[in-house]
Amino acid sequence: MGKKIRKVVFPVGGLGTRFLPATKSMPKEMLPVVDKPLIHYAFEEACAAGIEQFIFVTGRNKHPINDHFDHVYELQKVLSSRNKQKELGLTSDWLPPAGNVSFVRQQEPMGLGHAVWCARHLVGDEPFAVILADDMVLAKKPCMQQMTEAYGKVPGSNLLAVMDIPKKDTGSYGIIDMDKSGSKSGKLVKAKGLVEKPAPEKAPSTLSIIGRYILQPDIFKILDKQKPGAGGEIQLTDAINQMVSSKDVYGYRFDGVRYDCGGLVGFVAANVAYALERKEIKGAVMDELKQVFKRSGAKA
Numbered sequence: 001m002g003k004k005i006r007k008v009v010f011p012v013g014g015l016g017t018r019f020l021p022a023t024k025s026m027p028k029e030m031l032p033v034v035d036k037p038l039i040h041y042a043f044e045e046a047c048a049a050g051i052e053q054f055i056f057v058t059g060r061n062k063h064p065i066n067d068h069f070d071h072v073y074e075l076q077k078v079l080s081s082r083n084k085q086k087e088l089g090l091t092s093d094w095l096p097p098a099g100n101v102s103f104v105r106q107q108e109p110m111g112l113g114h115a116v117w118c119a120r121h122l123v124g125d126e127p128f129a130v131i132l133a134d135d136m137v138l139a140k141k142p143c144m145q146q147m148t149e150a151y152g153k154v155p156g157s158n159l160l161a162v163m164d165i166p167k168k169d170t171g172s173y174g175i176i177d178m179d180k181s182g183s184k185s186g187k188l189v190k191a192k193g194l195v196e197k198p199a200p201e202k203a204p205s206t207l208s209i210i211g212r213y214i215l216q217p218d219i220f221k222i223l224d225k226q227k228p229g230a231g232g233e234i235q236l237t238d239a240i241n242q243m244v245s246s247k248d249v250y251g252y253r254f255d256g257v258r259y260d261c262g263g264l265v266g267f268v269a270a271n272v273a274y275a276l277e278r279k280e281i282k283g284a285v286m287d288e289l290k291q292v293f294k295r296s297g298a299k300a
């Protein structure tokens, strides 16, 4: 029932077309926010939650992600010969033990549900986490750590990170139909259903899923048979919706600010926000931004 969450699935097979031409030959998950790729933040968040096994569901053109989680001998040799210890550490101090990183291919981008299903043999029969690298959450306590702690209170259930969004935006998210009678007090919200990308007039609420999940392995049996849903894709939300009758599904209102790095505006905002979190550059970045605003005529 309440087993520890040891494994995380990172679906990284998406095409990243919103970032063309940057993503023509580079995976979108390797786009840097300040000086770390998106996928590196997702990896650090999983580590902070005590997760030890990292499963990447990749596709064509995603080799730089594999390489990121390996040694880079030529560079390390040069850095070492120049006694650049700090830089050397940045290349590899954080690498997980050999054997704890796996890659599985999603041959065709058929949706998030299909991507997660591709990890079924590597996950096996235990609860697991899913992190979407292009949803960044800036928080004092990393979002997935908040979730694994909350999971301790509702072991054996499914937990989805949620936040309120403007009603006009429901068509971009999985939306929770809240079971008000069964709601847990505080941050946990019991779901009686889920809908993927409903039009605002059809949305059961404005409580939307963002890219952090703790799921029971039962999801794979459902995904085995899951038919395409919104956008003609096999949707994870639809499969979780089918689990509502057999296993509890909770939305978890996380603490923190989410940046949608799946789009240009969120990505630029994340770069600014994460730069301002860095003490060594904060002052200089603020000065530069003031100048930029002044030159552009915008009022900050």
Ligand code: G1P
Pocket (backbone or CB within 6 Å): 112, 132, 135, 172, 173, 174, 175, 196, 197, 208, 209, 210, 211, 235, 236, 237, 262
């Ligand atoms: C996916 C999920 C959706 C969720 C969203 C969060 O959609 O299908 O339920 O709300 O991530 O970012 P996507 O953004 O991949 O279209």
